[in-house]
Amino acid sequence: xxxxxxxxxxxxxxxxxxxxxxxxxxxxxxxxxxxxxxxxxxxxxxxxxxxxxxxxxxxxxxxxxxxxxxxxxxxxxxxxxxxxxxxxxxxxxxxxxxxxxxxxxxxxxxxxxxxxxxxxxxxxxxxxxxxxxxxxxxxxxxxxxxxxxxxxxxxxxxxxxxxxxxxxxxxxxxxxxxxxxxxxxxxxxxxxxxxxxxxxxxxxxxxxxxxxxxxxxxxxxxxxxxxxxxxxxxxxxxxxxxxxxxxxxxxxxxxxxxxxxxxxxxxxxxxxxxxxxxxxxxxxxxxxxxxxxxxxxxxxxxxxxxxxxxxxxxxxxxxxxxxxxxxxxxxxxxxxxxxxxxxxxxxxxxxxxxxxxxxxxxxxxxxxxxxxxxxxxxxxxxxxxxxxxxxxxxxxxxxxxxxxxxxxxxxxxxxxxxxxxxxxxxxxxxxxxxxxxxxxxxxxxxxxxxxxxxxxxxxxxxxxxxxxxxxxxxxxxxxxxxxxxxxxxxxxxxxxxxxxxxxxxxxxxxxxxxxxxxxxxxxxxxxxxxxxxxxxxxxxxxxxxxxxxxxxxxxxxxxxxxxxxxxxxxxxxxxxxxxxxxxxxxxxxxxxxxxxxx
Numbered sequence: 218x219x220x221x222x223x224x225x226x227x228x229x230x231x232x233x234x235x236x237x238x239x240x241x242x243x244x245x246x247x248x249x250x251x252x253x254x255x256x257x258x259x260x261x262x263x264x265x266x267x268x269x270x271x272x273x274x275x276x277x278x279x280x281x282x283x284x285x286x287x288x289x290x291x292x293x294x295x296x297x298x299x300x301x302x303x304x305x306x307x308x309x310x311x312x313x314x315x316x317x318x319x320x321x322x323x324x325x326x327x328x329x330x331x332x333x334x335x336x337x338x339x340x341x342x343x344x345x346x347x348x349x350x351x352x353x354x355x356x357x358x359x360x361x362x363x364x365x366x367x368x369x370x371x372x373x374x375x376x377x378x379x380x381x382x383x384x385x386x387x388x389x390x391x392x393x394x395x396x397x398x399x400x401x402x403x404x405x406x407x408x409x410x411x412x413x414x415x416x417x418x419x420x421x422x423x424x425x426x427x428x429x430x431x432x433x434x435x436x437x438x439x440x441x442x443x444x445x446x447x448x449x450x451x452x453x454x455x456x457x458x459x460x461x462x463x464x465x466x467x468x469x470x471x472x473x474x475x476x477x478x479x480x481x482x483x484x485x486x487x488x489x490x491x492x493x494x495x496x497x498x499x500x501x502x503x504x505x506x507x508x509x510x511x512x513x514x515x516x517x518x519x520x521x522x523x524x525x526x527x528x529x530x531x532x533x534x535x536x537x538x539x540x541x542x543x544x545x546x547x548x549x550x551x552x553x554x555x556x557x558x559x560x561x562x563x564x565x566x567x568x569x570x571x572x573x574x575x576x577x578x579x580x581x582x583x584x585x586x587x588x589x590x591x592x593x594x595x596x597x598x599x600x601x602x603x604x605x606x607x608x609x610x611x612x613x614x615x616x617x618x619x620x621x622x623x624x625x626x627x628x629x630x631x632x633x634x635x636x637x638x639x640x641x642x643x644x645x646x647x648x649x650x651x652x653x654x655x656x657x658x659x660x661x662x663x664x665x666x667x668x669x670x671x672x673x674x675x676x677x678x679x680x681x682x683x684x685x686x687x688x689x690x691x692x693x694x695x696x697x698x699x700x701x702x703x704x705x706x707x708x709x710x711x712x713x714x715x716x717x718x719x720x721x722x723x724x725x726x727x728x729x730x731x732x733x734x735x736x737x738x739x740x741x742x743x744x745x746x747x748x749x750x751x752x753x754x755x756x757x758x759x760x761x762x763x764x765x766x767x768x769x770x771x772x773x774x775x776x777x778x779x780x781x782x783x784x785x786x787x788x789x790x791x792x793x794x795x796x797x798x799x800x801x802x803x804x805x806x807x808x809x810x811x812x813x814x815x
Contacts, residue, residue: 240541248534260519264486264497267439271484271499271512274437274445278430279504282380282404284333285423286505289378289406291329292421298326299411302341302418306349316350323347323355335429337401342420359419371405371420378406380506382455401427402455427456434458440518446470450507461513465491469513473500481509489513559587566594653683667790671739671746672704678713678737685721692732693721699739706746706815709790712783713737716750716809719780724754724807741815745795748811757801766797787813 292298301319309316323341330336341356343349348356362368371379381403402425410416430447435458437445444459446466452474454466472489481502489498495516502509574591577584635651657680675697682695717735725733736751757765765780780797787795791814801807 240545241538244534244537244541248530251530260516263439263514263519267497267499267512267514268484268486270437270439271501271510274433274512275484275501275503275510277433278447278508278510281335281429281433282503282505285336285404285425286378288330288333288336289404289421289423292326293377293406293408295326296411297322298421299408299418302343302346302408303410303412304347305345309347309350316347319347320356327355330423335426336423337426338424340422340424342422344418346419348419362420367403367405368420371407372417374507378404378505380404380455380508381449382453401425402430430456431458437512440514442515442518444513446511446513447503448509448511455508469496469498469511473498473509473511559590562590650684650687653680653687657681657684667709668707669710670704671699671706671708674708674710674713675699675737677710678717681714681717682735689726689731693725694732694734696734696736698736703739703741703746708746708748708813708815709786712787712811713748713750715780715783716811720750720752720754720807720809724752724756727755742812744814745812746815748813750809750811751806753806756803756805756807757799758803762799762801765799787811 301322304319327339330339339355341348342359342362343356344359346356348358352358367379367381370381371377382401403422404425405420405422407417408419408421410418434445434447434456438459442459444457444461446457446461446469447455448466448470449455452467452470454463457466468491469489472491473487476487476489477485477500481500484499484501486497486499489496497514497516499512499514500509574594577587577591635647657677679695679697682693686693720735721733725731725735733753736749738749738751740747766784784797787797795813796811798810798812799807800810
């Protein structure tokens with residue numbers, strides 16, 4: 218009942234309800250999609266910002282660590298330092314005054330570290346050298362740390378440099394409480410014997426200020442709950458920024474290692490789920506160290522950023538709803554008025570008047586529909602005119618074809634009577650000519666069909682040349698080179714003979730010797746059959762070739778044929794892609810291509 222009442226409503230009311238519901242639906246859909254897109258866009262924006270900050274943090278850490286590595290490399294590779302590390306205790310016992318000089322030399326070499334504010338202290342662990350004579354906070358016997366975990370890892374490290382964090386200052390070093398209990402970062406590099414690189418003579422170690430890492434990692438935190446970690450190859454947290462427990466750090470490291478399979482050579486961002494919470498985790502190794510920088514962004518922070526824009530969209534939606542009512546009423550009323558005008562013009566067209574036009578007015582859908590209506594009426598009027606013209610042309614062609622069949626039919630019967638008379642009087646040459654001519658017109662009739670097998674069309678051409686050779690004393694040589702598998706292809710009849718007639722009378726017979734060759738070839742060209750008629754006659758100019766397809770007749774001694782008629786028959790039968798084409802050069806002959814469907 219309700220659907221019936223809705224169906225009986227006027228078009229204005231239907232359009233009003235349709236527009237209102239449609240706009241309301243898309244407003245709701247827009248609200249939902251926009252909320253989703255805002256979340257996704259914020260996620261992408263946060264990820265872009267995170268990637269930018271992540272790259273800056275990584276680059277800054279690599280810059281800091283590289284400056285430390287360069288100093289370490291300089292000190293451990295310096296020949297003076299290597300020589301001081303290799304001196305035995307006996308040397309200082311025999312030269313008592315040398316150890317203060319060597320100590321000053323170390324101080325001068327260590328002076329370079331003062332230009333790097335991140336280096337708090339420097340220590341020389343020696344197997345020999347000054348540490349074999351006396352020890353302090355700077356010169357320490359290597360034997361005191363040979364069992365330390367960091368020293369053992371340094372020996373296994375292929376880069377000969379090892380970074381490690383220690384909650385306590387190393388033996389003889391400053392206490393961690395001097396820096397608020399933060400972990401010291403240490404960079405150690407082995408010193409090799411200048412004469413035997415397999416022998417380790419000591420270690421140079423820098424104590425790095427913990428503030429360097431902590432401040433850098435703190436700048437990497439983008440959201441309220443995000444945090445950054447610096448983890449070494451053993452899975453230990455070197456430093457962190459943000460509130461994260463050791464258990465959570467270990468869990469994130471385990472997830473990242475499983476996703477990256479231990480390869481942290483390039484920057485990667487992965488989604489990790491822990492305790493039903495989703496996180497974006499970025500990881501990349503710090504070049505020159507065994508550290509991996511990890512930045513963790515909780516997904517809930519990203520969603521929280523989207524809450525405020527979503528609330529604004531709800532307010533906009535509430536504002537747009539009453540405006541939609543007014544807009545739906547206005548548009549439905551305007552559309553109805555113009556549709557009625559369009560219907561009125563259609564009624565005029567139904568009565569047979571195609572001269573009506575309607576002003577489109579605006580460029581909306583109804584305006585476009587009006588333009589299409591005007592275009593359609595113009596097209597219909599043109600098609601009616603073209604159909605009328607085409608009908609007249611088809612009737613003319615049918616009449617010509619009928620005349621072409623009636624005349625040969627009468628002639629064929631007459632020739633048959635002459636043939637019997639030649640047999641009675643034993644006139645062999647007349648009989649041969651009449652038989653050939655009879656065969657020619659029998660093939661021309663083609664049992665009244667429009668198409669014949671290709672072999673019949675070729676036989677028709679062969680018979681025509683036979684008749685002309687009896688007239689011109691075998692002046693024409695016909696060569697037919699066609700594949701046998703094309704013999705049964707159906708082709709439009711009476712196509713080859715007129716072209717051969719033109720080749721003889723307007724090509725070969727105009728030569729000085731009045732002799733020549735006509736070659737017929739055939740091949741498949743996709744779904745088409747391509748026939749070629751070549752002659753070695755006098756050829757034609759480009760202007761004459763164009764006249765053939767426009768006027769259809771070659772001016773001359775009365776032997777011209779309607780080539781244009783053949784071209785139009787082919788196009789009417791097989792489509793505009795089919796037809797005739799000419800290639801000719803004066804003095805070198807002519808080639809006619811015939812293209813038709815098979």
